[in-house]
Amino acid sequence: MSTEGSRAGGGAQASVDPHGGTGDRGRRRARERPEPAESYYGRPIINPPVWAERDIAGYLFAGGLAAGSSVLAAGAELTGRARLARACKLGASGALAVSLTALVHDLGRPERFLNMLRVFKPSSPMNMGSWLLAVYGPLNAAASASDVLGVAPRAGRAAAVAAALSGSGISSYTAALIADTAVPAWHEGHRELPFVFAGSAAAAGAGLGMLAAPVSECAPARTIALAGALAELGCERLLERRLGPVAETLRQGSAGRRMRRARALTAAGALGSATLARVSRTAAALSGLALLAGSAYTRFGIFAAGVASAEDPRYTVAPQRMRLESRG
Amino acid sequence: MSDDDLVGIAPGDQTAGGDEGRAGGALVDLLLGGGDPAAAAGYAQHPPRMGFFTDTSLCIGCKACEVACKEWNEVPEDGLRWAGRSHDNSGGLGADTWRHVAFIEQRVPVEGAGANFRRRAGVAPRADEDPVADEEGFRWLMASDVCKHCTHAACLDVCPTGAIFRTEFGTVVVQQDVCNGCGYCVPACPYGVLDKREGDGRIFKCTLCYDRLGAGLEPACAKACPTDSIQFGELEELRERAAGRVEQLHERGIVDARLYGHDPGDGVGGDGAFFLLLDEPEVYGLPPDPVVTTRELPAMWRNVALAASALLAGAAAAFAGARR
Numbered sequence: 253m254s255t256e257g258s259r260a261g262g263g264a265q266a267s268v269d270p271h272g273g274t275g276d277r278g279r280r281r282a283r284e285r286p287e288p289a290e291s292y293y294g295r296p297i298i299n300p301p302v303w304a305e306r307d308i309a310g311y312l313f314a315g316g317l318a319a320g321s322s323v324l325a326a327g328a329e330l331t332g333r334a335r336l337a338r339a340c341k342l343g344a345s346g347a348l349a350v351s352l353t354a355l356v357h358d359l360g361r362p363e364r365f366l367n368m369l370r371v372f373k374p375s376s377p378m379n380m381g382s383w384l385l386a387v388y389g390p391l392n393a394a395a396s397a398s399d400v401l402g403v404a405p406r407a408g409r410a411a412a413v414a415a416a417l418s419g420s421g422i423s424s425y426t427a428a429l430i431a432d433t434a435v436p437a438w439h440e441g442h443r444e445l446p447f448v449f450a451g452s453a454a455a456a457g458a459g460l461g462m463l464a465a466p467v468s469e470c471a472p473a474r475t476i477a478l479a480g481a482l483a484e485l486g487c488e489r490l491l492e493r494r495l496g497p498v499a500e501t502l503r504q505g506s507a508g509r510r511m512r513r514a515r516a517l518t519a520a521g522a523l524g525s526a527t528l529a530r531v532s533r534t535a536a537a538l539s540g541l542a543l544l545a546g547s548a549y550t551r552f553g554i555f556a557a558g559v560a561s562a563e564d565p566r567y568t569v570a571p572q573r574m575r576l577e578s579r580g
Numbered sequence: 581m582s583d584d585d586l587v588g589i590a591p592g593d594q595t596a597g598g599d600e601g602r603a604g605g606a607l608v609d610l611l612l613g614g615g616d617p618a619a620a621a622g623y624a625q626h627p628p629r630m631g632f633f634t635d636t637s638l639c640i641g642c643k644a645c646e647v648a649c650k651e652w653n654e655v656p657e658d659g660l661r662w663a664g665r666s667h668d669n670s671g672g673l674g675a676d677t678w679r680h681v682a683f684i685e686q687r688v689p690v691e692g693a694g695a696n697f698r699r700r701a702g703v704a705p706r707a708d709e710d711p712v713a714d715e716e717g718f719r720w721l722m723a724s725d726v727c728k729h730c731t732h733a734a735c736l737d738v739c740p741t742g743a744i745f746r747t748e749f750g751t752v753v754v755q756q757d758v759c760n761g762c763g764y765c766v767p768a769c770p771y772g773v774l775d776k777r778e779g780d781g782r783i784f785k786c787t788l789c790y791d792r793l794g795a796g797l798e799p800a801c802a803k804a805c806p807t808d809s810i811q812f813g814e815l816e817e818l819r820e821r822a823a824g825r826v827e828q829l830h831e832r833g834i835v836d837a838r839l840y841g842h843d844p845g846d847g848v849g850g851d852g853a854f855f856l857l858l859d860e861p862e863v864y865g866l867p868p869d870p871v872v873t874t875r876e877l878p879a880m881w882r883n884v885a886l887a888a889s890a891l892l893a894g895a896a897a898a899f900a901g902a903r904r
Contacts, residue, residue, distance in 0.1 A: 290860060290862045290863060291862055291863075291865065292672075292682060292684070292862070292863065292864060292865030293663075293665045293668075293865075295671070295672055295865055296772060297771070297772055297862070297865060297866070297867050298767060298769065298770060298771070298772040298867075299673075299674065299766050299767065299769065299772040299773070299774065299775050300766075300767065301763065301766060301767040302763040302766050302775065302776045303763055319891075320891075323891060323892060323895045324895065326895075327895050327896065327898070327899035328899075330899070331899050331902070358762075358763070359760050359761050359762055359781070360759075360760065360761015360762070360763065360776055360780070360781025360782050360783070361759070361760045361761045361781045361782060362760075364741075364758075364759075364760035364761075365760060367741040367743070367758060367760045368740050368741060368760070368762075370741060370742060370758075371740075371741065371742040373739075373740065373742065374881075375737040375738065375874055375877065376737065376738045376739060376740045376764070377738070377877075377880075378738065378740035378762060378764050379740035379741075382740060416892070416895075417892070420888040420889070420891045420892045421884070421888050423887070423888060423891055424883075424884045424885075424887035424888045424891070425884050425888075427880070427883075427884060427887070428877070428880040428881060428883075428884050431873075431876075431880055432738055432768065432873050432874060432876075432877055432880060433734075433738070433764075433767040433768045433873055434734065434767060434768060434769060434770040434870075434873055435767045439873055439876070442876055442879065442880045442883070443879070443883055446880070446883040446884045446886070446887035446888075447883070447886075447887045447890070449887070450887035450888060450890060450891045453891065454891055454894065454895070471902040472895075472898040472899045472901075472902040475898040475901070475902065476894065476895055476898045479894050479898070480894075483890075562767060565862070565865070568867055569862045569867065569868060572867055572868045572869035572870070573868055573869070575869050576868060576869050
């Protein structure tokens, strides 16, 4: 045991008197406690998420992709764009299958996944998401099956529209899922995250459509890709502004790398959608791929930023101290 | 301090006879800002809210609470390594540590100590003495941390299976036969209390010895604490006792003594397990201004609905505006 070592490591001397350091205690601290951040041996204050990144960040992406695809599928279905409709329905079903597998896989007790539906609990975004998936999943499967097998077209069309309505909720509820925690980079961004995620879902779904369907059917997909990408990029800017000092978790380390790639790919995809993708199938496919990758990087970047913000006690303490000081 | 008010805590008496005078108790608690989570959870008749007052000024760092908790609750061993952080060998609260004793080492000025004392007494400092260093003293802060059993508990709010529930004593407990290990409560807790048990997959935390409370016993940690640093009892009574203790310490010149988690007006509606600390909360690894994350959930749901509607409306406009 080393007193000196723990003095440095513990940071217990590093207290800043929030009230301006008057009196004996303030003088002592002004003299002896120069370091700004204070914590218990640098340990996190909250327990960081135990979610596996591949499963849960993967679900944030795949769930958004499914949602965006379903919305496109319904629009294509109702406007007679058969190939775009089928591509989006099948894409949504595939992404949904990946999502459900990832969600069940991440459980500590996967065999108990149905316990998610033993209560109906609006105070738990995960519970509401489970109910939403329980409605959306079968609708999506029915729409796909009807299309591929060529049976019950009217019921299939109704299922596609209903899947779009419920799927739109999937696109944004995942923001509440992660924001409804004590993780600083997620919780403090609870106002902007739903719009970042909805934009990201739209860009991913439209990207899939441009990748899989002919240019002639993809005019609305290109518009949605452009709008979704701009919404994703713009709202992410607002998110960073909101987060203040915590925003550096979105700029540093693996989260920072992912967010930079996300911005570059999404911007490139948006540019392609607005220009060459209107005439060239290859350009459309490349733009679609860029949008899909951009959406994935956004989700994995925001996930990593949240974990980083939870692991460093400064990001928990500093905003709370600022709040206390502003209250006086 | 007086020892009289620390002995004779008999939870059996309180749980058996505590309801009589509380016919209007629920209403009073509501008016006072929600001190009765059991009533809010739907218990028409229930014993008074029970909790812990952990007075860290009395903690000697013996870890009897950690051991008693592990023994009684059959919490598995989770590594016997020194953390390299003073005498802390359990690190922090988690699935297998429901009581955690923190050790904080600080240099503080001690007036009249060492060379300073001799100088004042007119005696020359010894040659081997560093006159500056000797003006400093060393203090050891020790504190036994535990689940706070919040009035507004984020873990309970976000639990998607209903595995986490509010007991009749106002405490928060995980039902192990229901928990599916989704892990949502882990980052939801503003104090970092809950965690997933490796190899088991489920989430574990302090139950405030729900089994012992039901049998009229006090929790194992409080029973084992040799200095009554951990005090168990009716929360109302503990709050009064704690206020008196802080006043007493302030009179003795210990001006840094402050209560933490005692205020029903704080971001979690007050803790069922609160503390007397001798420094800022973050020194002990506690958040200075914890807030239950679900306080913002209505605003989150509004924005979720808005964003979903914007997606639908935008897509509809794109399809309507596109020419074939």
